[in-house]
Amino acid sequence: MPRPFTPKVVTANALLEGDVVYFTAADTWTRQLAEAELLHDAETAEARLAVAAQQQDQIVGAYLTDMKDGDAGPEPTHFREEFRRTGPSNYFHGKQAEA
Amino acid sequence: MYQYNDFDRAFLAARNAQFRQQVERRIDGSLTEEEFRPLRLMNGLYLQLHAYMLRVAIPYGTLRGEQMRMLATIADKWDKGYGHFTTRQNIQYNWPKLPDVPDILDALGEVQLHAIQTSGNTIRNVTADHFAGAAADEIADPRPVAELLRQWSTDHPEFQFLPRKFKLAVSGAEHDRAVLRAHDIGIQLVEKDGQRGVRVFVGGGLGRTPVIGKVIKDFLPEADMLPYLEAIVSVYNTLGRRDNKYKARIKITVNENGLETIKQKAEERFAVLKPLFEGVDQQMLAGIRAMFAAPAFRNAPLEGYEEARAASPAFRAWTDTNLSAHKQEGYAIVTVSLKKHGETPGDATSEQMRLLADLAEKYGHDDIRISHEQNVILPHVHKSDLPALYEALKPAGLATANVGLVSDIIACPGMDYCALATARSIPVAQEIATRFEELKLEHEVGPLKIKISGCINACGHHHVGHIGILGLDRAGVENYQITLGGDGSEDAALGERTGPGFAYDEITGAIETIVKTYLGLREGAEETFLAAYRRVGAQPFKDALYPEKAERKADAA
Numbered sequence A: 001m002p003r004p005f006t007p008k009v010v011t012a013n014a015l016l017e018g019d020v021v022y023f024t025a026a027d028t029w030t031r032q033l034a035e036a037e038l039l040h041d042a043e044t045a046e047a048r049l050a051v052a053a054q055q056q057d058q059i060v061g062a063y064l065t066d067m068k069d070g071d072a073g074p075e076p077t078h079f080r081e082e083f084r085r086t087g088p089s090n091y092f093h094g095k096q097a098e099a
Numbered sequence B: 001m002y003q004y005n006d007f008d009r010a011f012l013a014a015r016n017a018q019f020r021q022q023v024e025r026r027i028d029g030s031l032t033e034e035e036f037r038p039l040r041l042m043n044g045l046y047l048q049l050h051a052y053m054l055r056v057a058i059p060y061g062t063l064r065g066e067q068m069r070m071l072a073t074i075a076d077k078w079d080k081g082y083g084h085f086t087t088r089q090n091i092q093y094n095w096p097k098l099p100d101v102p103d104i105l106d107a108l109g110e111v112q113l114h115a116i117q118t119s120g121n122t123i124r125n126v127t128a129d130h131f132a133g134a135a136a137d138e139i140a141d142p143r144p145v146a147e148l149l150r151q152w153s154t155d156h157p158e159f160q161f162l163p164r165k166f167k168l169a170v171s172g173a174e175h176d177r178a179v180l181r182a183h184d185i186g187i188q189l190v191e192k193d194g195q196r197g198v199r200v201f202v203g204g205g206l207g208r209t210p211v212i213g214k215v216i217k218d219f220l221p222e223a224d225m226l227p228y229l230e231a232i233v234s235v236y237n238t239l240g241r242r243d244n245k246y247k248a249r250i251k252i253t254v255n256e257n258g259l260e261t262i263k264q265k266a267e268e269r270f271a272v273l274k275p276l277f278e279g280v281d282q283q284m285l286a287g288i289r290a291m292f293a294a295p296a297f298r299n300a301p302l303e304g305y306e307e308a309r310a311a312s313p314a315f316r317a318w319t320d321t322n323l324s325a326h327k328q329e330g331y332a333i334v335t336v337s338l339k340k341h342g343e344t345p346g347d348a349t350s351e352q353m354r355l356l357a358d359l360a361e362k363y364g365h366d367d368i369r370i371s372h373e374q375n376v377i378l379p380h381v382h383k384s385d386l387p388a389l390y391e392a393l394k395p396a397g398l399a400t401a402n403v404g405l406v407s408d409i410i411a412c413p414g415m416d417y418c419a420l421a422t423a424r425s426i427p428v429a430q431e432i433a434t435r436f437e438e439l440k441l442e443h444e445v446g447p448l449k450i451k452i453s454g455c456i457n458a459c460g461h462h463h464v465g466h467i468g469i470l471g472l473d474r475a476g477v478e479n480y481q482i483t484l485g486g487d488g489s490e491d492a493a494l495g496e497r498t499g500p501g502f503a504y505d506e507i508t509g510a511i512e513t514i515v516k517t518y519l520g521l522r523e524g525a526e527e528t529f530l531a532a533y534r535r536v537g538a539q540p541f542k543d544a545l546y547p548e549k550a551e552r553k554a555d556a557a
């Protein structure tokens, strides 16, 4: 039996600001993980990454990362993505300060 | 101190103008990220977890007041009002925006600073003993040599695409404060039969495969130094592996080929290069040396110093931990701790930077150093000025009396900023420092170096920490490995792993256990942690850290 697919989102950093962005179903980039498009199978995920990665004028380093389906949209399954959507733990800077 | 000449100024201006255009072309879409990436890295611009990061070189860790003030201005104008000083004597800005970076580089250029070769597979910022030119035990100031190396390595056409990054450090004393033996090449100024020369270490490095550097040349006359270094780097450039990033550093080249082979090839190459140098390097070195003449030291009475020590226990404690012996009578080297308990190691706010600039001008012959231990040094302070200096540092949170103690922790940025990290390091350092402050133990414990890295790259030098902590990702959870007995000095040693790692919420307790075990077994206050460890070995610490295992062993016996 194939291993169950862990849902994913496409994420990257914004070209100008360098902050964390996520790819939406409308082919745009959002700073809110909740607005990201959650991808449920490998084929769609790769296809969406290919579309996202073409937007070189807006982002740097697009990649797929694991998420779970939470009450308010995608939620990180790994602490690295938890930090990326929050900001550093030593100062109230980054996303946590902008919300 | 070195002052740029017209050539330096023109070079930097041209380079900054070039990068400005490259940034414009990236933004308007004419350059892809793939094309732009090596260009931005050549100019110190990284992309990290939450933002870009600009790494600015502080050559051999030396700054003038006006330069420090400019670092503060940049922090306020284009960042979030602070900077992070690193173990490579650089300052990192964690929040610059891409369109602003060319302006930041121009601002740095105004005060003769740059970010060139703070990344990429090039010769990186040349570091030096942070007590250079002041230490009582040095035979010569290593900074003129470091400056010569900076000029030689900057934009060196042969060495822009080495197999991997390449780090140089220089020291002028037998007591190694510059971790020479953990560098690709370490250079120690020495004297033999009245002749000035250098001892050269090669193939040291931390990271995934830690290696203590080996002596490739015990004595080299000063005039042969530059051609010999060029020969070594040239041999490495040819022999170093490019097929595997993890085997590309010179430490691996030396291990795989053997020191003797590297040495022989270096000698051959040296024989070719030496005649080409024609002594120009020596003329330049002499010119540079003149710019590093010692300041006009004051010959003044020590007025008030001992009285202040007697009157204030806090001032006395600070003088006990934060001063080092100066070569000039009546002077002291002051280490200003950037490790206030609970703060981020190595961070300084723009306000603190400005204050340090002012105080350096007022009391310190306009000389500031950044140490690889992430502190700021005022290398030349007359002892009669120490009480006033201390009073000025205090309200700014810069008078913590903890240099060399438990809370004077080196910590790399870790998962809070670094894209390569596998775990956090900053909050671990904050918590350990806070815990020991609560326990009021660190002065009793005495000299103890804790060093923390957030991944195997070891920017936090954990292998050479008396206690080293390495943050890892174990099945999606932060986990911290402990090593004991490391040493970055002239008695360099790599720490030994204690055993299984500890969870994020267990690591501070584990460190407390180690320190208390030491207190219980030391032969007296004079026996430092490291000395005690060398005497008793790892076992008592392991037994304390892993009591279940110790019990099982006892049952079996």
Ligand code: SF4
Pocket: B412, B413, B414, B415, B418, B419, B420, B421, B422, B453, B454, B455, B456, B457, B458, B459, B460
């Ligand atoms: S040791 Fe690892 S986590 Fe720390 S700064 Fe270096 S690369 Fe980043």
